Amino acid sequence: MTSSPYKKRIVVTVAIAASVSAIAFSIAASRMPAWESKFVKQQKDGSLQYKADKQGNFIPDFSAVGYYHGDKPIPEIPAVATVSPSANAMEQIQAAIDKLSAQKPDVNGFRGAILLKRGEYRIPGSILIKASGIVLRGEGNTENGTRLIATAANQKPLIDVQGNGKITEVQGTRVNIADKYVPTGATSFNVTDASAFKAGDHVILFSAANDHWISDLKMDQIVARNGTKQWRSEEYNLSFERTILSVNGNTVELDNPVMMPIDADYGGGALFKYTFNGRIQHIGIENLYCESPASSDTAEDHSWDAIHMDKIENGWVSKVTARYFSYACVNLSPAAKNITVTNSRCFDHKSKVTGGRRYSFNNDGQQNLFLNCVTADGRHDYVTGAKTLGPNVFYNCSSTITHADIGPHHRWAVGTLYDNITTDGEINVQDRGNYGSGHGWAGVTQVLWNCKVRGAAVQNPWASGKNYCIGLNGEKRAGRFKDRMDGEWEGLNKDGLQPPSLYKAQLEARQKKK
Incomplete structure (x- = not known):
């Protein structure tokens, strides 16, 4: 196909616009008073201090992603x-x-x-x-x-x-998580018997779901239209791939954090070794x-x-x-x-x-x-699908001439960071209701950090965690359902957020610990 001059101009214009926008944003930000999020503060030595809620949940470390977790x-x-x-x-x-x-x-x-x-x-x-x-x-x-x-x-x-x-469970290695509640952000927890585990083991952090969880999320109450499927608990048993860093008694430390609360009331969790031949x-x-x-x-x-x-x-x-x-x-x-x-x-x-x-x-x-x-x-330019399990990161990306929104698209994506995303469209984290075949709550532990958008709706699900919108430049919107709970909003249209990138700050802080 021969490309038209108009299409070529789109490519060039987008590249130039992105560069000019980045320069203008950098200059403007340098003139604004710096401010820090109450949820994450950077110390003088580069380490990060996180604020936990009453249950111990806090914004997790997203930095161990990409090729060899960014360490190579x-x-x-x-x-x-x-x-x-x-x-x-x-x-x-x-x-x-x-x-x-x-x-x-x-x-x-x-x-x-x-x-x-x-x-x-x-x-x-x-x-x-x-x-x-x-x-x-x-x-x-x-x-x-x-x-x-x-x-x-x-x-x-x-x-x-x-x-x-495919992922194959190593038989005889499954043990239950002993803690009644493991908060978002935690990297260690207790199991009933850790004697079979050692540092370097590849394990599945298994988060179970029960009907109580589905009911509290109200995902068995999606207003039906043709083709709508209510959520079923057996379809939301989630398997997070992890590697064990250390074992101390029955306490196990993992290489990546818990991305949503593991709550015994909602089904609890387990740990087991796996292979993927x-x-x-x-x-x-x-x-x-x-x-x-x-x-x-x-x-x-x-x-x-x-x-x-x-x-x-x-x-x-x-x-x-x-x-x-x-x-x-x-x-x-x-x-x-x-x-x-x-x-x-x-x-x-x-x-x-x-x-x-x-x-x-x-x-x-x-x-x-x-x-x-x-x-x-x-x-959907930077997007995750159903039950996409984090951490995952979109950093320093842009989109123009958009026809829909950026963000978790449907059915409970867990643990995504949208960091310094610029778009002429929207980023939304919300209950999508009966969109599609019943998308419902699109995601949890979704963090927007220092993004520039036309508009955004960021809401908290009825249960099992929070979503965050920090340092957003754009219009706050109600989303599809105005009665849904607000996410954790902070610094709307307030320039000067420090650190400018959560991903980069977390990566630098983690690598300094090594």
């Missing part, structure tokens, strides 16, 4: 194979991937990078990566760089990264320009995602531009964990402007980080 830089992997544009480009790329997949990884778990030389590659299917340790790298994420064009008349991803297997890792997608040509602005018989990832951990997407796709630049499925998506762009979707389309950067996985991304013409 994304590596530069040497190219071991090169592919140039040709009439059978897809076959050559896939052959290079398959050949590299058969080789033994090095001591760091990498097989090498495949360099796609500058030029146009027409791809009549999906490029598949199914083995660990492979980096796919281009020579530029503009139309003059490495340009991958999805030509298949179907909705499959252009690049599909797929491991296999078949999950791949060390995959990188870098410096590419991806297109999905369409016959019209609302056509949908073309590629859905530029990049889709599932059953993978410790990977990254860097400097990828996606254009004309119906769904996403990057779409992370529930079993995608510790992925960093950085400096990427999603523009000019081609699809109907309706549900299930234009989710520019979609995250359904755990412990993932999106930073320095830009979108235009999307719907």
Whole structure:
């Protein structure tokens, strides 16, 4: 597809506007009196002090997300194979991937990078990566760089990264959490018997749900319309992936915090070891320009995602531009964990402007980080799906020409930080009621920090935690239901919030402890 001058101007204008806005915001903020949130205060040594409520809940540490929890830089992997544009480009790329997949990884778990030389590659299917340790790298994420064009008349991803297997409980290791109530933010708690656990064990922090919880959330009382599904407790048993840092008697310390209260009255919780045989890792997608040509602005018989990832951990997407796709630049499925998506762009979707389309950067996985991304013409640009389990972070991202809102989209996403998000649309955290098939409460422990929006509705659910809106610049809105409880609002339209970024402050504070 030949891009129009108008569409090119959108890309350039968005980039310039984002830069100018960032500079203007920085100058304006430097002139405003600094203020701190009552919920999080930064000490002179860089450490953070958190204010807990009466039950001990506080804003959790979101910093241990992305590639190796942010504790390792994304590596530069040497190219071991090169592919140039040709009439059978897809076959050559896939052959290079398959050949590299058969080789033994090095001591760091990498097989090498495949360099796609500058030029146009027409791809009549999906490029598949199914083995660990492979980096796919281009020579530029503009139309003059490495340009991958999805030509298949179907909705499959252009690049599909797929491991296999699933989370499997190690039988005989499950123990119950002994504490009646474990607050949001806690990293340690007591179990009935910790003798089988040790530092380094991969465990599931299991949060159970019962009918009492559903009733108190009023999610068995959603005003029904055609297709509405009331929530059922057995569908809300949540499995948070964690690693044990230490064991002291029956007290277990985890690498990432509790993201919602574990309350015995609502079903309590448990801890058990798990395996995930078949999950791949060390995959990188870098410096590419991806297109999905369409016959019209609302056509949908073309590629859905530029990049889709599932059953993978410790990977990254860097400097990828996606254009004309119906769904996403990057779409992370529930079993995608510790992925960093950085400096990427999603523009000019081609699809109907309706549900299930234009989710520019979609995250359904755990412990993932999106930073320095830009979108235009999307719907839910930085978004999580049903029961997306944190921590997860969207940091320093922007969107323009929006057609819907940013935020948790439906059904109880747990633990997401929206940090320095700028949009000409809305960020909403609310009871969505019978939207979709009965979305209900979209999320809990959702934190908006220093965001700039046209409008926002941030509400607290009837039970099991809070949502926070701190330092928002924009209009406070009532949301879909005016009788829902306000979230924890602080510093509306008040510049000068310190620290300017919660994610960066938490990362620096955590790394100083090591």
